[in-house]
Amino acid sequence: MGKGDRRGSNGTEPVIIKKYANRRLYNTASSRYVTLEQLSEMVKSGEEFRVLDAKTDEDITRSVLTQIIFEEENKGQNLLPVNFLRQLIQMYGNALQPFVPSYLETAMETFLRNQET
Template identity: 60%
Template sequence: MADKAKDGETVIIKKYANRRLYNTSTSSYITLDHLAQMVKDNVDFKVIDAKSGNDLTHSILAQIIMEEESAGEQMLPTNFLRQLIGMYGNSMQSLLPGYLEASMDYFRENQAKMRKAIEESIGVNPLAQIAQRNMEMFTAAAAAFVPQGGKAEEANEGDSDELDALRKQMADMQKKLDELGK
């Protein structure tokens, strides 16, 4: 479903009295699940009351969070929710939205850095390389024993060479494992 009228434009969602949501860019009715997916896809949207024109985006996003929390694995700890509720009416209430937004931005930035560091470390980690080679050998070995095209075929000279190469790789890996174990 194309949720954007044009790149960078805010999609207008109208909420009617019967609680139905209407995507004006696709001319179709949608659900909260669609809106949740739009958030995940970084589609900017604004929910407005069809009758009054009031902006309902904040309350709709809160409703999506509540549905996510009740339907799946909870992300917001109970203690955090208690503290958040306790901040309403507090003199620091006006500072909290900016703080939470900055914290989430910082978290997302670090999440991307962490993912990149893990991916890079796999390349230099000898155990990860061994595990990757094991998987490659397992796949090759399984392919050697699975009949091709549903018929059992006799092993040809190429298959014999592959098995010899696999045996040599396994022996090399055993040596490396023995060295690591020392």
């Protein structure tokens, strides 16, 4: 899903997940509470979703996705090398910071495309 694009990769509206003050996550499409692990499975299956703060309607998808990465890393699923994490942190406030997101996205898309061939 591109920046500002609210449609899923298949052109449908993403599922809305509401996050409540008690930290519970509610899938409005299935009318059920979900876990971070279930959201991780949704990502892996290509299902688009947005996470909104239930009180303010603020889009907190980035924060929740980061939390999923944190949980995966804590399980020993080390995908992000420590040196990369240090370099990423160093980019905050750097003059090149605005270019990093699109660079990382393009690099990952290229990597995945090369895996398909």
